Amino acid sequence: MALSKEQIAKRISMELKDGYYVNLGIGIPTLVANYIPAGINVVLQSENGLLGMGPFPIDGEEDADLINAGKQTITTLAGSSIFDSALSFGMIRAGKVDLTVLGAMEVSDSGDIANWKIPGKMVKGMGGAMDLVASAKNIIVAMMHTNPKGESKLLSACTLPLTGKHCIKKVVTELAVLDITEDGFKLMERAPGVSVEEIMAKTAGKLIVHGEIPEMQFD
Amino acid sequence: MALSKEQIAKRISMELKDGYYVNLGIGIPTLVANYIPAGINVVLQSENGLLGMGPFPIDGEEDADLINAGKQTITTLAGSSIFDSALSFGMIRAGKVDLTVLGAMEVSDSGDIANWKIPGKMVKGMGGAMDLVASAKNIIVAMMHTNPKGESKLLSACTLPLTGKHCIKKVVTELAVLDITEDGFKLMERAPGVSVEEIMAKTAGKLIVHGEIPEMQFD
Amino acid sequence: MNKVYNHAVDAIADINDDAVIMLGGFGLCGIPENSIAALVKKGSKNLTCISNNAGVDDFGIGLMLQKKQVKKMVSSYVGENAEFERQLLSGELEVELIPQGTLATRCMAAGYGMPAIFTPAGVGTEVAEGKEIRIFNDKEYLLEYAFDADFAIVKAWKGDTEGNLIFKDTARNFNPLMAMAGKITIAEVEELVPAGELDPNQIHTPGIYVHRIFQGKDYEKRIEQRTTKKLTD
Amino acid sequence: MNKVYNHAVDAIADINDDAVIMLGGFGLCGIPENSIAALVKKGSKNLTCISNNAGVDDFGIGLMLQKKQVKKMVSSYVGENAEFERQLLSGELEVELIPQGTLATRCMAAGYGMPAIFTPAGVGTEVAEGKEIRIFNDKEYLLEYAFDADFAIVKAWKGDTEGNLIFKDTARNFNPLMAMAGKITIAEVEELVPAGELDPNQIHTPGIYVHRIFQGKDYEKRIEQRTTKKLTD
Numbered sequence: 001m002a003l004s005k006e007q008i009a010k011r012i013s014m015e016l017k018d019g020y021y022v023n024l025g026i027g028i029p030t031l032v033a034n035y036i037p038a039g040i041n042v043v044l045q046s047e048n049g050l051l052g053m054g055p056f057p058i059d060g061e062e063d064a065d066l067i068n069a070g071k072q073t074i075t076t077l078a079g080s081s082i083f084d085s086a087l088s089f090g091m092i093r094a095g096k097v098d099l100t101v102l103g104a105m106e107v108s109d110s111g112d113i114a115n116w117k118i119p120g121k122m123v124k125g126m127g128g129a130m131d132l133v134a135s136a137k138n139i140i141v142a143m144m145h146t147n148p149k150g151e152s153k154l155l156s157a158c159t160l161p162l163t164g165k166h167c168i169k170k171v172v173t174e175l176a177v178l179d180i181t182e183d184g185f186k187l188m189e190r191a192p193g194v195s196v197e198e199i200m201a202k203t204a205g206k207l208i209v210h211g212e213i214p215e216m217q218f219d
Numbered sequence: 220m221a222l223s224k225e226q227i228a229k230r231i232s233m234e235l236k237d238g239y240y241v242n243l244g245i246g247i248p249t250l251v252a253n254y255i256p257a258g259i260n261v262v263l264q265s266e267n268g269l270l271g272m273g274p275f276p277i278d279g280e281e282d283a284d285l286i287n288a289g290k291q292t293i294t295t296l297a298g299s300s301i302f303d304s305a306l307s308f309g310m311i312r313a314g315k316v317d318l319t320v321l322g323a324m325e326v327s328d329s330g331d332i333a334n335w336k337i338p339g340k341m342v343k344g345m346g347g348a349m350d351l352v353a354s355a356k357n358i359i360v361a362m363m364h365t366n367p368k369g370e371s372k373l374l375s376a377c378t379l380p381l382t383g384k385h386c387i388k389k390v391v392t393e394l395a396v397l398d399i400t401e402d403g404f405k406l407m408e409r410a411p412g413v414s415v416e417e418i419m420a421k422t423a424g425k426l427i428v429h430g431e432i433p434e435m436q437f438d
Numbered sequence: 439m440n441k442v443y444n445h446a447v448d449a450i451a452d453i454n455d456d457a458v459i460m461l462g463g464f465g466l467c468g469i470p471e472n473s474i475a476a477l478v479k480k481g482s483k484n485l486t487c488i489s490n491n492a493g494v495d496d497f498g499i500g501l502m503l504q505k506k507q508v509k510k511m512v513s514s515y516v517g518e519n520a521e522f523e524r525q526l527l528s529g530e531l532e533v534e535l536i537p538q539g540t541l542a543t544r545c546m547a548a549g550y551g552m553p554a555i556f557t558p559a560g561v562g563t564e565v566a567e568g569k570e571i572r573i574f575n576d577k578e579y580l581l582e583y584a585f586d587a588d589f590a591i592v593k594a595w596k597g598d599t600e601g602n603l604i605f606k607d608t609a610r611n612f613n614p615l616m617a618m619a620g621k622i623t624i625a626e627v628e629e630l631v632p633a634g635e636l637d638p639n640q641i642h643t644p645g646i647y648v649h650r651i652f653q654g655k656d657y658e659k660r661i662e663q664r665t666t667k668k669l670t671d
Numbered sequence: 672m673n674k675v676y677n678h679a680v681d682a683i684a685d686i687n688d689d690a691v692i693m694l695g696g697f698g699l700c701g702i703p704e705n706s707i708a709a710l711v712k713k714g715s716k717n718l719t720c721i722s723n724n725a726g727v728d729d730f731g732i733g734l735m736l737q738k739k740q741v742k743k744m745v746s747s748y749v750g751e752n753a754e755f756e757r758q759l760l761s762g763e764l765e766v767e768l769i770p771q772g773t774l775a776t777r778c779m780a781a782g783y784g785m786p787a788i789f790t791p792a793g794v795g796t797e798v799a800e801g802k803e804i805r806i807f808n809d810k811e812y813l814l815e816y817a818f819d820a821d822f823a824i825v826k827a828w829k830g831d832t833e834g835n836l837i838f839k840d841t842a843r844n845f846n847p848l849m850a851m852a853g854k855i856t857i858a859e860v861e862e863l864v865p866a867g868e869l870d871p872n873q874i875h876t877p878g879i880y881v882h883r884i885f886q887g888k889d890y891e892k893r894i895e896q897r898t899t900k901k902l903t904d
Contacts, residue, residue, distance in 0.1 A: 019672025021879050041672055043833075043879070047538065048464045048611050051877050052833070059666040064467060064659035065595075065609040071465040072665040078867025079833035081874035082607055084614045084642075085464065085490075086546040086783070089539025093557065093784025094851070096879045112562070122527070123535065124517035130565060131539030134558035135784060165562030238439025240646050260439055262600075262646070266771065267697045267844050270644050271600070278899040283700060283892035284828075284842040290698040291898040297634025298600035300641035301840055303847045303875075304697065304723075305550070305779040308772025312551025312790065313618070315646045331795070341760070342768065343750035349798060350772030353791035354551060384795030543783070550776070552789055553807035574786035574816075583807075606872060639839060640873050 001193045002174040003216075008142050010035040011189075011216055012101055012172050015140060016042050023047060023092065023132060025102030026070045028142040032101055043079075045097055047128045049088045052080030069128065089128065093135040100136035102129065104143045104168075106158040109184035109205030111168040113141065114160035126163060133164030145173035145202050152204035154178070154185055175199050177216065183208055189216045220412045221393040222435075227361050229254040230408075230435055231320055231391050234359060235261050242266060242311065242351060244321030245289045247361040251320055262298075264316055266347045268307045271299030288347065308347065312354040319355035321348065323362045323387075325377040328403035328424035330387040332360065333379035345382060352383030364392035364421050371423035373397070373404055394418050396435065402427055408435045441601050441645070442630070443652040446476035449624050453589055455482050456509075460545065460585070460616040461489040461499060462592035465518075465662045468609030469498050470593040472626045472654035478505055488512040488587060490541060490612055492522050497660050506530065514538035518662070537565060540582050542615055547584035549618020549647065554583045590620025593654070594643070597627035598634070601648030602641045610642065617643045626654040674834050674878070675863070676885040679709035682857045686822055688715050689742075693778065693818070693849040694722040694732060695825035698895045701842030702731050703826040705859045705887035711738055721745040721820060723774060723845055725755050730893050739763065747771035751895070770798060773815050775848055780817035782851020782880065787816045823853025826887070827876070830860035831867070834881030835874045843875065850876045859887040 003011065009031035016022065016032075018040040024030050033053075036042050044053040046068040053068055054075035062073035076082075091097060104115040113133055116126040133139060146152055154171065171178045176199045177189040184206030187199060192215045200207055222230065228250035235241065235251075237259040243249050252272075255261050263272040265287040272287055273294035281292035295301075310316060323334040332352055335345040352358060365371055373390065390397045395418045396408040403425030406418060411434045419426055443449040450473055453459060463469030477485075478501050485508050492511050493500035502508050503521050510532040516522055525531035536544075537559040547555045556579035560566050570581040592613040595606035603625055605613055617623050625643075630653035676682040683706055686692060696702030710718075711734050718741050725744050726733035735741050736754050743765040749755055758764035769777075770792040780788045789812035793799050803814040825846040828839035836858055838846055850856050858876075863886035 045879070046608070048467075048608050050608055050871075051879055052871070056665045056667045058669050062661060062664055062666050063607065064661045066607040067465065067467045067661075067663070068608075070663065071467070072663040073661060074665070076607075076871050078865070079831060079835065079878065080871040081833075081835050081877040082610055082871045083874070083877055085538065085542040085611050086615050087877070089542055089559075090783030090785075090851075091877070091879055093539065093559075094782055095784065122523050125513060125515035125535045126537055126565075127515040128538035130537035130563060131557070131559040134561055135539075162563045264646070265841070267700075267841050269638075269841055270646055271638070275898045275900045277902050281894060281897055281899050282840065283894045285840040286698065286700045286894075286896070287841075290700070290895040292894055292896065293898070295638050295840075297632070298598060298602065298645065299638040300600075300602050300644040301638045301843055302641075302644055304771065304775040304844050305848050306644070308775055308792075309550030309552075309618075310644070310646055312772065312792075313549055314551065341756050344746060344748035344768045345770055345798070346748040347771035349770035349796060350790070350792040353794055354772075381796045543785075552776075553810075553812060554789060556785055556787060577786075579786060604872075610872075639837075639843075 001191065003191045006031060007218065008172055008174060010218060011177065012140055012142055013037060015099065016040060020098040021045055021096060023097050023100045027103045029101035029103060047088050047092065049083050049085050050080065052077045089131050092132060095135065095137050097136055098138060100132050100139045101142055102132065104141045106153050106155055106160050107141050107168055107171055108155050108158050109180065111166045111180045112158050113163045113168050114158040115163050117161045129163050133167045139168050140170045140172060141168050142172055145175045152202050154203045154205045156205045175202065187213050189214055191216055220410065222410045225250060226437065227391050227393060229437060230396065231359055231361055232256060234318065235259060239317040240264055240315060242316050242319045246322045248320035248322060266307050266311065268302050268304050269299065271296045308350050311350060314354065314356050316355055317357060319351050319358045320361055321351065323360045325372050325374055325379050326360050326387055326390055327374050327377050328399065330385045330399045331377050332382045332387050333377040334382050336380045348382050352386045358387050359389045359391060360387050361391050364394045371421050373422045373424045375424045394421065406432050408433055410435055441649060441651050442599050443650050446472040446626060446652060446654065447479065449473065449650045449652050450476045450480065453477060453482055456484045457482065457588045458486040460587045460590040460620055461487055462613035462616045464490050464611035466493065466498050466660050468593050468611050468613055470591045470626050471657055473591045473624060474498065474501055478502055481505065481507065483507050484509040486510045486512065488585060490514050490538060492516045492519050494518050495521050510534065512536060514541050542612060544582055544585045545612065545615035545619040548586065549615065552584060554581050556580065557582055585619055587620050588622065590616040590623045592617045592623065592625050594625055594627045596629045596631060596636060597625055597651050598631050598636050600633045601625065601645030601651050602636055603627065603643035603648060604636060604640060605642050614643045618647045622649045623647055624650045626652055628654060628657060674882060674884050675832050676883050679705040679859060679885060679887065680712065682706065682883045682885050683709045683713065686710060686715055689717045690715065690821045691719040693820045693823040693853055694720055695846035695849045697723050697844035699726065699731050699893050701826050701844050701846055703824045703859050704890055706824045706857060707731065707734060711735055714738065714740065716740050717742040719743045719745065721818060723747050723771060725749045725752050727751050728754050743767065745769060747774050775845060777815055777818045778845065778848035778852040781819065782848065785817060787814050789813065790815055818852055820853050821855065823849040823856045825850045825856065825858050827858055827860045829862045829864060829869060830858055830884050831864050831869050833866045834858065834878030834884050835869055836860065836876035836881060837869060837873060838875050847876045851880045855882050856880055857883045859885055861887060861890060
């Protein structure tokens with residue numbers, strides 16, 4: 001059975017390690033914060049200028065001066081620090097952020113990503129996405145395997161304007177976990193009950209299937 | 220009569236304008252701070268990372284954590300700000316410092332300056348001098364007209380390794396005030412009682428003397 | 439040298455038609471509300487606005503868009519604004535989209551007197567078109583130029599009469615970067631104090647970068663995405 | 672993930688022979704006294720030290736020079752040290768002199784992930800020899816590269832268990848810049864507090880840049896040029 005968005009987030013949360021600094025994009029990536037494994041400490045970065053992003057404020061305690069990169073009111077935590085947006089992207093560019101999770105419209109089997117622009121539609125802008133994908137050492141894409149028309153979003157080459165090239169390391173969809181290797185998408189795990197055949201059918205880019213593909217394990 | 224070092228400093232202080240941010244080098248330039256004209260407000264920058272440098276502390280109140288670029292214990296003033304050395308040179312490079320005063324071993328008639336290295340002698344380093352001369356819009360050199368051997372320090376070309384090229388705008392010595400123009404040193408003022416002939420004799424670089432040269436006026 | 443102005447109207451009085459201005463803030467957080475209101479009142483036209491976002495329809499830079507004062511927006515993200523979209527699609531408004539980190543760093547570069555910087559953001563994308571690419575340590579970088587703005591308008595929490603600024607929480611964002619980058623920098627602050635009241639160690643923007651300062655009033659501080667949880671959560 | 676160390680000796684235990692290290696401080700102001708003492712005790716040799724100055728004969732990096740631990744100094748100014756001069760003239764010690772602003776900015780560049788920066792400092796001088804020159808707006812600039820250091824060792828006033836740092840007065844100097852630039856950054860602080868005690872708005876170095884932190888002790892804070900005035904002045 002295909003994963004829910006929450007399950008995709010939960011599967012990605014298993015990639016977190018103690019002491020990681022993590023930047024979570026808008027959408028499914030944001031949900032990852034809800035599944036940080038017990039016993040490990042992860043610091044969330046918000047690229048407008050905050051390390052140590054806390055949960056939403058309690059009703060009535062929201063502060064217009066304290067928002068995240070999604071413009072949501074948030075809180076700080078013990079140990080938080082605030083800085084300007086240049087230092088924020090500076091630490092991203094310098095590789096100090098250990099993991100970046102973001103959504104995508106398309107990912108190619110060579111690690112290209114498209115997630116900011118659809119020709120013919122109003123273009124809102126790339127925000128910090130191009131900086132993040134160009135700089136982060138470790139980027140996981142959280143997205144649906146196919147678009148609403150049922151077409152694969154895992155392609156041999158992106159059709160939409162790129163956000164970045166050769167930068168994505170891993171993709172987690174409702175069907176599968178895939179590493180991006182020199183040889184293309186490498187199928188690592190299947191969603192419980194989802195067949196390798198279904199994943200093959202819905203993956204347009206080069207897919208490598210080696211041996212038995214385990215099902216994802218959730219507690 | 221040739222100016223004292225204090226008088227050189229005093230003459231330079233007449234170049235200050237209200238609201239100026241000023242960086243003063245070690246030696247005679249430091250003395251300029253003692254002659255800031257009444258009624259104008261000048262903010263002193265110390266390139267290790269301070270705007271609003273105050274006087275030396277009162278005996279017993281010196282603080283090892285508060286020094287100037289000459290490593291002397293100093294104080295802050297109302298309105299001071301502290302920053303790191305990159306921002307300090309950043310504001311210098313960005314042209315935010317209105318006036319820089321520094322000493323020199325040699326100055327050429329095209330505005331080159333040499334003040335950091337004597338071949339054959341132990342070289343201590345350029346410190347911030349190269350940054351200052353390369354970046355400041357308005358640089359005045361405070362120095363003696365001749366070296367201890369009696370040789371002119373105002374040359375057609377520097378003989379010592381350069382600190383910067385085409386950067387000095389004005390030179391104030393114990394004998395004269397000279398602007399550096401496209402045509403060379405332009406004699407602007409004489410020290411009281413010093414003859415144009417003496418200045419000509421002690422200036423090796425190209426010297427322009429147009430009309431009557433006034434004596435410097437001190438209150 | 440008095441940097442203190444009494445009113446936003448005076449502080450922005452010489453921002454005329456065709457000026458290139460930077461406006462601090464991220465979304466509606468930390469935007470110079472008083473200065474924007476004064477600019478709307480003054481009515482300067484054909485402005486080029488460098489700002490991470492373009493406000494919403496009825497707040498922030500959106501108010502200037504309503505009055506068709508903006509010729510060009512230089513931003514990283516311009517959603518949340520229907521009038522903006524209308525002007526863009528009709529060709530009345532020009533937009534240059536720049537990656538957020540590049541935008542921030544190009545402001546910083548101006549404040550640090552660095553004419554250009556290198557960033558990998560946008561390599562391999564349409565952002566790189568026409569730009570110089572340079573390889574360092576086997577990685578490609580774009581050469582991006584420092585901004586050159588006639589005015590920078592920023593909003594701080596506290597400021598003093600010397601122009602020193604302190605920002606609060608994530609309302610800091612682009613404000614100190616733009617404060618460094620304007621030929622003339624105008625800061626509006628929630629609280630203006632005499633020089634000497636702020637700790638020199640806690641200044642975010644040294645006064646040397648700030649040419650005009652005034653105490654703003656009636657801050658609305660609108661929240662774009664009010665997200666909260668119940669006390670019982 | 673525990674960043675807290677109990678002793679300088681543990682924090683610097685893996686700084687071995689041939690390491691490239693940065694040391695914060697300007698003159699003797701804001702130098703990491705405890706870490707230097709631990710390095711002297713450990714006795715690592717052939718170190719390359721990037722530091723604005725080289726201490727004095729019997730304090731600061733001078734203590735490492737006495738034990739001949741330093742192969743190369745990368746500094747802007749190295750006076751005030753007779754043993755340094757002796758080693759330099761005898762060829763035991765290599766020195767690379769760099770303009771102070773360039774030194775600071777090359778540290779900052781590393782912390783900002785910028786592989787290189789442009790500065791006019793040194794144009795037309797021997798500092799420019801062999802370097803790429805580029806003209807922007809009719810002015811010449813040198814291309815200077817970000818530093819690459821194995822370790823950065825800095826001294827702060829206060830720090831917390833997350834590695835956040837606050838510096839005091841001009842003891843800030845190169846410290847936050849080097850803190851950003853080390854592959855591994857070690858911070859010694861006068862006072863180490865639990866996370867949450869420092870105001871997030873007043874952090875000078877965010878903890879993401881700091882890998883190890885310890886509370887130093889017995890700070891001598893020697894003054895190089897004690898200049899004072901009499902109360903009656």
